[in-house]
Amino acid sequence: METLPQLPEDIIANILSRLPVKYLIQLKCVSKPWLSLISDPQFAKLHLAQSKNSISQRVLLITEPLESAACEASVDDLDDESKLIVELEYPAAMKKTPDSDELVDGWLHLGGSCDGLICVVFEHERIFLWNPTIREALELTKLGPFDPKGTFSYGLGYNCSTDDYKVVRVARPSTAVASNESEVEVLELKTNIWRRIQGLQSGIEIEGQGIFLHGALHWLASRQTGPKKSYVTVAFHMVEEKFYELVPIPETIKESKHDLLVLGISGDCLCLFDGCGYETVLDAWLLKEYGVKSSWTRLFSVHRETLHGHKYWENALCYTKTGKVVIDYDGRELVWYDPKEKTSKTFTPRNDWDWFQPAVYIESLVSPHCCYATNTRNDIDV
Template sequence: METLPQLPEDIIVNILSRLPVKYLIQLKCVSKPWLSLISDPQFAKLHLAQSKKNSISQRVLLISEPLESAACEASDDDLDDASKLIFELKYPAAMKKTPDSVELVNAWLDLGGSCDGLICVVFNDERIFLWNPTIREALELTKLGPFDPKGTFSYGLGYNCSTDDYKVVRVARPSPAVASNETEVEVLELKTNFWRRIQGLKSGIEIEGEGIFLHGALHWLASRQTGPKKFYVIVAFHMVEEKFYVVVPIPDNIKESRHDLLVLGISGDCLCLFDGCGYGTVLEAWLLKEYGVKSSWTRLFSVQRETLQGLEYWGNALCYTKTGKVVIDYDGRKLVWYDPKEKTSKTFTPRNEWVWFQPAVYIESLVSPHCCLLTSRHNDKDI
């Protein structure tokens, strides 16, 4: 029997780089060369570049028990079929109290953003992990030094293209009871796994929530105190220069009384702003079409919250999809896909044994949290 001709390696690599991660994990079993190829960090970068062109890889991780993942860019048919919309994952052993335990290392969990398929998970503002839920790998980072336990903390995870490394940023602000009001900023580079303190934010600027990585910088919604008035702006932290800067003020149309209802997000290559999150009566979305240009803020839609099916208590917009839908977290109990053009919504209630789930928007990737550490150790051996 005549054997089939062997495809050139570059064609095989090109084909494999376009496949979903779940199939690539299975294909590792085909042969040792394929196992080596798919496990190669350089192939992970190639696959990541392909994934970023295709927003289908964007998902919402529902951190609860069981751990589940839902497709952001789900079609209308998929929204009616739970088997296509969502699948179950498992927590990595590194984040459990013991390898065989069902409990995580701490019940108090916070999120520090996501980048390239990695999610920054913070337990009790002490233990920090980088976690890729798709390949079920996690790495615990060096512990942070002590800080005011009643202070407020914001985290961000981003990529430094100049050093091919990931960075975690923590911004810590002491509580009013502490005499000093100095904001402390610390940065960890994954290759060194070492925290170092850098220059903090200017006085009067307070950031909120987790950092959004875009255009080589981490972005936060921030309040800026100028005399008796407080203004809201978007600030960014440049991953290479390690400096904070103001990107743009929020739209003038957003009333001051609604500033505490704002959530910063991302849509494609643009920043977006959701107004009316929490307990707001009106939900709006704004898109910054041109980075750094205030006049480019464009309102995408405005809808009365009472018209959205499934809303019971609190709601938070998670992302604005390429198909024009908004994925909304309703009180940590339901996910809603709202189509503002058609004025329709579909609700999904996950299997949740906890009181609520913690959502994290991420993309599926092969990027390992150990990748930069491995690269660093390999380079050390070469010297």
């Protein structure tokens, strides 16, 4: 009996790299060579590169139970919870003990996502990188003493020049009277050491989690010029490790609404949601050409009474490829709104905490251990 000819390994890798992550995890059981191939960090990079344009974003609902929702849900999927929602588990590394159901002590903050990795921070001291898709988590070196009354912003990004991931923390002490007193610290996975770098320009303040795009982290920032405050998007270059002003916000946005702005992402473009909160109108803007102020384009404008759940404070998370905006309603409901059809669908999680924190991410095979320093402790959760 003739045996089937074996395909070359590079062709097998190319074929497998085009499959969704959930199937690749199952295919690890086919054979030891496939297990080795799919577990290889180089294959994770190949898979990420192949699927960059087709990867759909998801929203991780950090609550109990832990759930993940598909941002690019179709109309049918929105009506079928089994297709819309996947229930996940918290990694053992983030629990008080391996057999405990409780997370480590401290208030949980989100520090952004990049290539399927999510940065999770407990009390601004314990920081984890977590890929919920492949169920791996890693605790990074603890930060030093901090001001519990200060303000903190985090970001997670990738440095293409060193093939390494970086976590950035911007801390502003409660005693600071000027923004240039902000302290900026960076950790590279290959060294697992926090180091201080030059801070923000004088007069600039940022808040929230950074959005990684085009080799830089991005925040919405305020700039104080005398008695007047203006808003710009600020970027942190991952290779040069320098902050710079990218573009101001659209001039048509009223100054009175600046505190209701949310920076988001749509594909490979930044977007800006104007009027999040209790305003009567929600506008969405897209920066079509990166770094060009004149390329701000209005995507849609919708009156709040047409939005389901308008009794809650809303936080627009992302604008999908199919033209829907995914909205977090006060950590209580997740809503997909179609501004063209003026329709919305709502998902209320089975929530034992009475609230959730949302983290927008993509599914990938990238392990938090891929670049991690080999001379430091390694917490793996498989």
